[in-house]
Amino acid sequence: MKYTILIVSLLSAFSAFAQPDSQLIDKVVAKVGTNVILLSDLQSQKIQAMQENIEVTDELECTILEELLYQNLLLNQADLDSVTVTDEQVDAEMEQRLRVIEGQIGGREELEKFYGKTVSQIKKEFRPAIRKRLIGQEMERQITAEVVISPKEVRDFFHSLPEDSLPYINSKLGLQQIVIYPEITEADKQKTYDQLNTIREQIISGDKTFRAMAGVYSQDPGSRSKGGEIKASRGQMVKEFEATAFSLKPGEISPVFETEYGFHVMELIERKGDDYVCRHILMVPEVSEEAFIIASEKIEKCHAELKKNEITWEDAVLKYSNDNSTNQNKGLLSNPYSGETLWDMEDLNQIDQQIFILVNSLEVGEITRPSVYDNMMERKQGVRIVRLSERTTPHKANLKDDYQLIQNAALNEKRQKIIKEWTDDKINNAYIRIDEKYNACDFRYNWFKNIN
Known part of the structure; x- marks a missing residue:
C-alpha cells in the first residue's frame, strides 16, 4: 500500500476517489440539489493534506467540506443550465492524469497491480468523477466569462495594496533564437528504412526474436530495456503508431512504418x-556529416551578416531558421510555465541549461556565437544563434514594469468577487443539507442560510 498517499494526491480533484482496502463505512455528510458529498470524499482530501505535511484539524476539515459544497453547487447549476462537456474532453483529461500517475508509480503495469484492475476498468471507474470536475470548471468559466477590467481598475487595485505586500520581482530574460537543423535527405530515410526492414525479415524468418532485436537496435530509451514492450491505450500514442496497433492481430508483425519520431516495426x-500491449523497434534516420557541415556553414554565414549589420535579426530569422516553433515569431522563445516571452532565471535553467550558460554574460541586443543545439523535446540536433532581447532588473512590483502581472492579479480579484456574489445568490435557492456534525464550522459562505 505504499502508493496510496501518492495516488490520492494526484487524483485529489476526483471527488469520487475511494481508497483500495478501505474499511470505512461510507455515509452522506452533505447534499446540494441532487449531488451528495460522502464521508470518503472528505477522507481522501485529508489524506492528501497529511501527505503535504499539513496538520489535519477540525478547521481544515470544514475548509475541505466547503470546497466540496461549492463544487457541487456548480454542478447543480450546470445541470439546470444544461452545461456539458464532450467525451473527448473527458478522455483527454483522463489520459493526462493517468500519465502523471504512471510516471510517479513506475508505469501502467504498476498502476494495474495496485488497483487489481486493467486501465480500461480504472478509466470506467473514474470517468464520472472527471466528467463532474470538468463540468464544474466549465460552469465557473461561464460565470466569469464576461468579466473584464479597465486600466483604471488596474491602477486602483495596485494603489490599494499595502507597500509591504508588493511582491519582489526577480530578473527575467527575453530570448530569441535562429536554429538550423540539418536536412534529413530521402537517401538518409531510405537507408534507415532498409536497415529496419532487414531486422524485420530476420525476426519473421525466426532467426532472431523481436525482444532481442529491440534490445540491441531500438532507439527508444523508454522501451528498449524491456525488449521494446509498450503498454498503452487509445489516444495515448501518435496516430500512425496507434493505427498500426489496432490494425494487427496478436502475434502479427507490422511492415515498417514512419512517425514523426522515425521508423518503426511493431509486434x-x-x-x-x-488497451493494448506491443513491442516496437524505433530507428531514427541519422543526419549525414555532410548535412551537418552545410547547416554549420549556413549558421556561420548568418552570424557574419548579423555582426556586420548586413541583415536585421527579424529578416535573418525568416531567411535562415527552420525551427517551426520560433521562425514565424521573430525567433521568440516562449516560457512553457507562463506562456510569456520573459523567462524567470530558475525556469530557464530547468528547461534549457545550454541557453542559460550562453546568454548569462550577454548585454541586451547581443548575440552568441553559433553553437550546437540539442533539442531534447524533439530529439534532434542542430546549430543556433541566441539573442538576448531583454533583461529586467530585480525590483519591487510597479505599474510601469509589471503591468501585465498586476492586471492579472486585479482581474482574478474581480472574478473572485463575481464568484462570491454568484455563490451567495445560488445558496439562497438551492436545496442544501449538511450533517449536524459540521454545525460549528465557520464557513466563508452562509451554507446554513437556506438549510432544508
Whole structure:
C-alpha cells in the first residue's frame, strides 16, 4: 500500500476517489440539489493534506467540506443550465492524469497491480468523477466569462495594496533564437528504412526474436530495456503508431512504418478494448556529416551578416531558421510555465541549461556565437544563434514594469468577487443539507442560510 498517499494526491480533484482496502463505512455528510458529498470524499482530501505535511484539524476539515459544497453547487447549476462537456474532453483529461500517475508509480503495469484492475476498468471507474470536475470548471468559466477590467481598475487595485505586500520581482530574460537543423535527405530515410526492414525479415524468418532485436537496435530509451514492450491505450500514442496497433492481430508483425519520431516495426502482443500491449523497434534516420557541415556553414554565414549589420535579426530569422516553433515569431522563445516571452532565471535553467550558460554574460541586443543545439523535446540536433532581447532588473512590483502581472492579479480579484456574489445568490435557492456534525464550522459562505 505504499502508493496510496501518492495516488490520492494526484487524483485529489476526483471527488469520487475511494481508497483500495478501505474499511470505512461510507455515509452522506452533505447534499446540494441532487449531488451528495460522502464521508470518503472528505477522507481522501485529508489524506492528501497529511501527505503535504499539513496538520489535519477540525478547521481544515470544514475548509475541505466547503470546497466540496461549492463544487457541487456548480454542478447543480450546470445541470439546470444544461452545461456539458464532450467525451473527448473527458478522455483527454483522463489520459493526462493517468500519465502523471504512471510516471510517479513506475508505469501502467504498476498502476494495474495496485488497483487489481486493467486501465480500461480504472478509466470506467473514474470517468464520472472527471466528467463532474470538468463540468464544474466549465460552469465557473461561464460565470466569469464576461468579466473584464479597465486600466483604471488596474491602477486602483495596485494603489490599494499595502507597500509591504508588493511582491519582489526577480530578473527575467527575453530570448530569441535562429536554429538550423540539418536536412534529413530521402537517401538518409531510405537507408534507415532498409536497415529496419532487414531486422524485420530476420525476426519473421525466426532467426532472431523481436525482444532481442529491440534490445540491441531500438532507439527508444523508454522501451528498449524491456525488449521494446509498450503498454498503452487509445489516444495515448501518435496516430500512425496507434493505427498500426489496432490494425494487427496478436502475434502479427507490422511492415515498417514512419512517425514523426522515425521508423518503426511493431509486434502486437495483446489487445483488450482500448488497451493494448506491443513491442516496437524505433530507428531514427541519422543526419549525414555532410548535412551537418552545410547547416554549420549556413549558421556561420548568418552570424557574419548579423555582426556586420548586413541583415536585421527579424529578416535573418525568416531567411535562415527552420525551427517551426520560433521562425514565424521573430525567433521568440516562449516560457512553457507562463506562456510569456520573459523567462524567470530558475525556469530557464530547468528547461534549457545550454541557453542559460550562453546568454548569462550577454548585454541586451547581443548575440552568441553559433553553437550546437540539442533539442531534447524533439530529439534532434542542430546549430543556433541566441539573442538576448531583454533583461529586467530585480525590483519591487510597479505599474510601469509589471503591468501585465498586476492586471492579472486585479482581474482574478474581480472574478473572485463575481464568484462570491454568484455563490451567495445560488445558496439562497438551492436545496442544501449538511450533517449536524459540521454545525460549528465557520464557513466563508452562509451554507446554513437556506438549510432544508
